[in-house]
Amino acid sequence: MRNDWGGQKFPHPAGRKPIAGDALGADPLKPLQSTLRRSVGLGPIFELKIFDQKFVVVAGAELAAELADESRFEKALSPALVALREFAGAGLFTAYNDETDWALAHDLLRPAFTRDAMRSYHPIMLAAARELFDQWDAATGPVDVSADMTKLTMETISRTSFSTDFGSFTRDEPHPFIPAMIAALRAGQRKGTLNSMPGAAVMAKRIDKRNAHHLAYVDNLLDEIISARRASPDVDDHDLLGIMLHTPHPETGERLDDVNIRHQILTFLVAGHETTSGALSFALYYLSRDPALLARAHEEVDTILGPDRDVEPTFEQVPKFRFLRRVLDEGLRLWPTAPAYARSPREVTTLSSGHVMRPQDWALVLLPAVHRDRTVWGDTADEFDPDRFLPENSRGRPTHTYKPFGTGERSCIGRQFALHEAILVLARMLHRYELTHDPSYELSITERLTLMPEGFELGLRLRTPSAGGAASAPGAGDQSEPSRTCPASSSDQSGLNATSQGCPSGSATYPE
Template identity: 55%
Template sequence: MAETTATGLPKGFRGAEQGWPELHRIPHPPRRLPFLGDVLGASRRTPLQDTLRYAGDLGPVFRRKAFGKEFVFAWGAREVADLADESRFAKHVGLGVANLRPVAGDGLFTAYNEEPNWQLAHAVLAPGFSREAMAGYHPMMLAVAGRLTDHWDRAVAAGRAVDVPGDMTKLTLETIARTGFGHDFGSFERSRPHPFVTAMVGTLTYAQRRNTVPAPLAPYLLRAATRRNAADIACLNDTVDALVRARRTTGGGEGDGDRVGDLLDRMLATAHPVTGERLSALNVRRQVITFLVAGHETTSGALSFALHYLSRHPEIAARARAEIDAVWGDAEVPGYDQVAKLRYLRRVLDEALRLWPTAPAYAREATVDTVLAGEHPMRRGAWALVLTAMLHRDTSVWGADVERFDPDRFEPGAVRGRPGHVFKPFGTGARACIGRQFALHEATLVLGLLLRRYELVPDPGYRLRVTERLTLMPEGLLLRLGWRGVGSRAAAR
């Protein structure tokens, strides 16, 4: 296991300049200041979007410096394809992800590659995302979606706009909590976010903010924020510990593993198929926090961006509705297999993830001395941050109109005509998101239900703003709704 500091960063961590022998050849933004680095024109609230603006001018590999630490970014299709080579590169846990180590420790998302619990947890939990398991989650996903439509029906009746990011966060939290852990947070019955959500947002925001403050000054500049973060972590831990205690009380996780239902049952009852090892109580807590946070935060953002674009492109929404009507017919609710048949709607979701991948970057570390894309020498341990949101805007791959929302970019022929590794909203390689199919099924199902039921009416004065808290989310997105008729309560009456 890698030795770490109190912040969760690898001991001796200094930044991406480690292992880049020809760093001087990599361009950086103009007007660099001593010690402060490339901070002119930078915003503490939108560091990713600031970096995207530099990317177009500086090229497919560039660097930024802040408070003595230098970071290398990559986004060109050729460079990213090289970084995807699992024989030479692996996941790197750094920057904001490493800042989440005090929260999630060696959970699947934040574990270092050499930590044994990653392999153990992956082996134990991977069957929880099989087709059979996914089909079992489908009725619960429908039940939670029904709570959302009840909530939106009341908004339609009152002529009230809906808070899209807020409601998608409630939906996805309840979905992962119920399907994975048999827990109900009561999100739709609350006037304010559940304390777990408030604490989660706090920890993500704090992790992002630590990247914008010089490490020696952090104890002074972030004193109050650090105290709040400790309280937020305690809230997350207490919530999850109570959830696990309740499951143990009902008998989950006991015996020889014959009773294995949801993800929590698997964590408590399942042994590694070869070694017989089981997850420790501490690691179970870390894995539950990881799934509750990662399992809803990114999906809620993807749904919110997709609904924004559908509201702005009625012709695309109409085409998606026609497909939903044809595939689902008069069925009150769709079956599991009917969701996968919504191929155009899935393209809508993919195109929203292309423009705004809610996990907007991932880091890759050289596992051997190598040369990136035949041009940039890297020693073992050197790493680069892949800007997924910029990779998805590489005009050499996606064309000159990269900012245009066009789901037909994901028509099968177009997909086959593109090189590999140019669409990466879920990361890459062995450490890619384990819950990818869960998220895609949930999001496609929910979009289908909402489009079949409602007309989406945008605020003509709204311009998309993106909030950054390690993940991305539309800011201040409100929509008004009208009855579409088919599948709505109005039609049923």
């Protein structure tokens, strides 16, 4: 994992020390946000030296777009992902590029994210949201938005992944699997953070010993679920677990073994629920702070869903919430919940910055910086403005400059799942409730595997939707955005969502 780049030098923050390097200027609880602050004035590529580990960071949009070229570059595993492998193994998110199980799992799971598959998940998403709203209707004070969004997305992903209900909205205490999973995940993160420090190996052993029972519980529970499903071939197999258990590769006939299936489930649970809950939380934060934007959101949901606050969006209606999609896009621009990814070259190459990069070298693409590059996003790059994703404002924007779901063939396979769920939940929530925020609250972001607002609460009051437009009216919704298929080439392997190709929000289609 040592990343020396052949001794090449890069700009770095002031105050570097002989042994600790740049570690003393970092916030150990919020390393990404402190890196974002320290990056000011360092240019599009810089380095941080944390004891004996060099982190080369790309903050410029042009250089990030260069690293997105799949013919020259590929995914690399940062120290954080290497540490996560001890928990999630060779899942889609943590596998090395040359591990054959990654390609097998990717091919087998693609059908799980087609339009027909998404249609089957839609009622499961609605049911989980209904349970949340039952809890909110009974609330007597403000609700903890991030905590509740995390419960919601955990229930959705567990029910669609392996048909398991953790009872997040019915139990007095969390299902034991959830704290065990969180503890095991945090242990891996701590080991990744300590990796470059003196004495890291000794500290890692202590962490492993303290958390071994958590990891064993998670592994054993999932293994029992997998074993029980193998023993019941007549059980409905339309969830992700069923696909992995019973679907051979269409060309080779290969199947995933049970250990790798466990790793894939863990990957979906860990990466899938936190990213979506964070996206929802940031969207609600920005909407609740801006009465004009909130009024536009209410107008859109009332136009599409009509005057009954209990009505639920149909599958076909979800893509019509184009303003809500722009709100999500803009929240993910400012605070991409998966905030960085690493890239390495396939062979020795020279970057446009003049630096020579070898296959053993890797660079971190710092998305909150790339998404604020003024050469792409203008002088208002730090401001929340969903209309920057209108078609007329997106047209001509350079490709590969908006990457909240990663890039290339290793980008997030579940991005359409996440967007469908997030839009559905936002639409139902805004149709049902008036939101009130605490004006004294200042956005504070906690850094786990993902970014998430912390301490963010909202007051809720049942609202009476406007009796304006009818839900069934043709073209109901934002008339400024015609519904059409994104012209991005179907052969493109960039893994971009529609807006990164300059397409209107919400116009991306599911794979057939």
